[in-house]
Amino acid sequence: MHKPTPPRLSIFGAGKLGQTLAHLWQAKGCVTIGQVVCQHIKSAKDAVAFIGAGNATTPENRPAGCDIWLLSCPDQVLPEAARWIAQQPLHGGQVVFHCAGSLNHTALEPAQPAQLASVHPVHAFSAPSDAIHTLAGSYCVAEGSDTAKSLLKPLFTALECQWLELDARSQDAKALYHAATVSASNHLVTLIDQALRLAEFAGLSRTQAAELLRPLATQNLDKTLQGPADAVLTGPVSRGDTRTLAAHFSALAHSEVPMGDQQLYRQLAESTLAIARHQGDNAEARLTEIQQLIDKQLSLLNARK
Numbered sequence: 001m002h003k004p005t006p007p008r009l010s011i012f013g014a015g016k017l018g019q020t021l022a023h024l025w026q027a028k029g030c031v032t033i034g035q036v037v038c039q040h041i042k043s044a045k046d047a048v049a050f051i052g053a054g055n056a057t058t059p060e061n062r063p064a065g066c067d068i069w070l071l072s073c074p075d076q077v078l079p080e081a082a083r084w085i086a087q088q089p090l091h092g093g094q095v096v097f098h099c100a101g102s103l104n105h106t107a108l109e110p111a112q113p114a115q116l117a118s119v120h121p122v123h124a125f126s127a128p129s130d131a132i133h134t135l136a137g138s139y140c141v142a143e144g145s146d147t148a149k150s151l152l153k154p155l156f157t158a159l160e161c162q163w164l165e166l167d168a169r170s171q172d173a174k175a176l177y178h179a180a181t182v183s184a185s186n187h188l189v190t191l192i193d194q195a196l197r198l199a200e201f202a203g204l205s206r207t208q209a210a211e212l213l214r215p216l217a218t219q220n221l222d223k224t225l226q227g228p229a230d231a232v233l234t235g236p237v238s239r240g241d242t243r244t245l246a247a248h249f250s251a252l253a254h255s256e257v258p259m260g261d262q263q264l265y266r267q268l269a270e271s272t273l274a275i276a277r278h279q280g281d282n283a284e285a286r287l288t289e290i291q292q293l294i295d296k297q298l299s300l301l302n303a304r305k
């Protein structure tokens with residue numbers, strides 16, 4: 001049977017992510033490689049060497065025709081990159097996509113009438129020589145034109161990535177999706193680090209604190225991912241235990257715990273109270289007392305600024 005000709009893929013910004021995807025697709029015969037554009041010609045030549053194919057070039061030269069443009073330059077360069085590729089007239093049979101987590105396909109509007117999309121691999125791309133071994137299994141979150149998604153999906157699933165579509169027609173929806181990934185990764189690091197440091201202020205070593213908190217943290221992480229949060233929540237705020245929460249605020253104020261940590265603890269208690277309000281067994285009067293305590297703590301912290 002006649003094998004279909006693989007699409008021709010060009011890359012604008014062949015850094016960590018661009019090199020990784022292009023190398024894997026080229027090695028599997030999913031695409032042929034066209035232009036490989038970097039800011040500096042040396043980077044472009046190094047990228048071509050790693051990918052194993054392609055024509056190294058820079059934006060001082062003109063774009064050439066291809067079926068798919070991967071724009072994997074820094075996020076702020078995307079509109080400029082879309083304008084650069086549009087010097088070669090684009091048509092509705094071509095696909096132009098980027099991989100930024102916080103921007104949707106509209107960042108590429110200068111490349112219309114090509115089919116526009118974004119596909120965000122939820123993966124930390126380190127050196128491409130490592131990332132080619134670690135990418136499989138990662139989620140790739142796509143939004144944009146249906147035609148673009150139907151062409152790109154087989155390319156990502158060929159790399160054993162998991163394909164998930166997000167209905168992010170508005171830029172805000174994509175930014176909120178990205179904020180979710182930041183909360184689950186970066187903010188989780190901040191929160192666990194705060195818990196470890198509070199335990200250190202109480203006199204435990206970092207190692208002891210980690211051993212003590214690991215089962216609590218991992219069990220609650222797993223349970224909350226299964227949800228709902230109000231079925232998982234325990235502790236003083238959930239119980240409406242004002243005396244214990246007041247003791248925490250007082251100990252924080254009398255310690256050397258930095259002000260930022262004290263503010264975070266208060267803010268998280270308030271967010272925890274919002275979940276506790278969904279727990280049917282909580283008397284409203286007790287939760288109102290907790291809210292009053294949290295409000296008083298805010299006034300005290302503001303006065304100490």
Ligand SMILES: NC(=O)c1ccc[n+]([C@@H]2O[C@H](COP(=O)([O-])OP(=O)(O)OC[C@H]3O[C@@H](n4cnc5c(N)ncnc54)[C@H](OP(=O)(O)O)[C@@H]3O)[C@@H](O)[C@H]2O)c1
Pocket residue numbers: 012013014015016017018037038039040041043044059071072073074075077098099100101120121122123124125126
């Ligand atoms: N890294 C990750 O873990 C990760 C994860 C998910 C999504 N992403 C997204 O993937 C995209 C690429 O990220 P990355 O980490 O792979 O970036 P990177 O390693 O910093 O590579 C950026 C590439 O863009 C080129 N470039 C920069 N400015 C340019 C310009 N004005 N004109 C032409 N080329 C230019 C650079 O060329 P030179 O080397 O010559 O300067 C380099 O090849 C971003 O949208 C990012 O949000 C990244």
